[in-house]
Amino acid sequence: MTEERNDPPVRLLVQYQSLCAHDAPDLLVCVPGRDIWAAVRFNGAAFVKLIDADAGRQVRFTIRSAVRRETLLHRPLPRWALYAAGVTALIDLPALPGAEILVCSDEPGGPRGDHALGMLMAAYWHAVNDLPLEETPLFHLAERARRDYVESAG
16 A cells, blocks of 8 residues: 555545534545545434535435335435445455445546445445455445346346
C-alpha cells in the first residue's frame, strides 16, 4: 500500500463530519488498487444507508430488500447502487451490520465506477468480519454481483 492510500481523502472526512455529526467514523475502508473510500458509522439497525458524497445521492436497503432489488421503501434500487446491493445480497458472511456508509471516489464514472463501488461494499463486509482486504477476492465478489445480480435483472 502506498503512503497516499493510508490517508482518506479530506473531502470524505469533511462530508462525514457534516452528514453524520460524529467526531470520527467507526470504520474507514478503502479498496486496494482502486481510488474509492468509505467512512462508516454503524447504525445499530438492519439497513445500510449508502451515501455518494460526490454526487449527493443516497439509498437505503436491507439484505432482504437487496435480494428483491428494492430500497427500504419498496422502490426499485437506483442503477448506481446495484453493484453494492448485489454484493450485499450475494455475500455469505456471519456479520452484516447495518451502517451509514459515506462513499468518496476518484474512479471514472460508468462501469468501472460501479464495479469499484461493488468492491468497496465487499471490502466493508470483509472488514467487519475481520477478513483480509485483498484486491482479487474483492474484485471477484463485484464480478459475481455483476454477473448474477446486475445483468440478470433483465
